[in-house]
Amino acid sequence: MMAAPKLDPIDLKILNAIQRDGRITKLALADKVGLSPTPCWMRLRKLEKAGIVSGYHASIAIRVVAPVATVLMEVTLASHRQADFDRFERVIRDIPEIVACWSVGGGVDYVLKVMARDIDSYQRLVDSLLEREIGIDRYFTYIVTKTVKDETVLPLADLLPPHS
Amino acid sequence: MMAAPKLDPIDLKILNAIQRDGRITKLALADKVGLSPTPCWMRLRKLEKAGIVSGYHASIAIRVVAPVATVLMEVTLASHRQADFDRFERVIRDIPEIVACWSVGGGVDYVLKVMARDIDSYQRLVDSLLEREIGIDRYFTYIVTKTVKDETVLPLADLLPPHS
């Protein structure tokens, strides 16, 4: 990792290409972004070293193999000292079935995304959380009945200020 | 894509390895799962062909380059005919800044995850959605103040029934 460099339109094209195809070859990438292989490869290396490319991952379509329950959960803590937030977050981070956790403003403290084998497993997970006394005051469960969209590809063009 | 095959423990190891490192070489993968390269490669190909491996993607740490606003949004539609859901979902799917959308049971119809340059951009997006008359009755905004966790790696061992 190093200081965040400015991104020009070619860097953006590189990021967009590897977001969509993480196993694209350096030659095909160079071709796609309109550079020759060497400078393209040097840019990619710089983006990786800067931590802008944080990793490469295969996406698994788990539903092809087995049904899975996805649940969104709102959580409010009983007390709001820094230590209470820290304890809660530390526990959450260690539970693999909790695949996302956002601290939010607006009525509740956290929104979590949980994946489990089924609703029973989800409820057992919740029960075990409540038993562990990690400061949960109230929670609310939204069972996901359909995943309309779940993008791995970020809309970089919309997120980055023009030319960097 | 083909029929869902059963997954044995070695398939699971392969999936876990490529989830964590999408650019691992076939030799290193074979070594890691305790197979020689050819059978390992054939298993991987089968997993890809079956659609269980749905793609390979680079993860971009956008925050290293520029600040980004993440927002969770609850949406309730005004009327609940199939056509109303379809219209809403069709519009949502075409908006890149809406990176996720879950249809849920429990008080509201949808929960959305939106990424935008800042809160202003988010609000403009919401305003444009309301103007488009796609049936939104009420919405509620949760501004994400901290992403505690956002895993790309699924807890396969917890999600799959023992031995397939």
Next chain:
DNA sequence: CTTGAAAGATGGGGTGC
């Protein structure tokens, strides 16, 4: 499952513009 081999990709080097 193993070995082996051909085709291609990678990660450099260097030169010149």
Next chain:
DNA sequence: GCACCCCATCTTTCAAG
């Protein structure tokens, strides 16, 4: 900055045993 060579090594893919 870039393109256009070069090369040695590794990776991928598949045939044959």
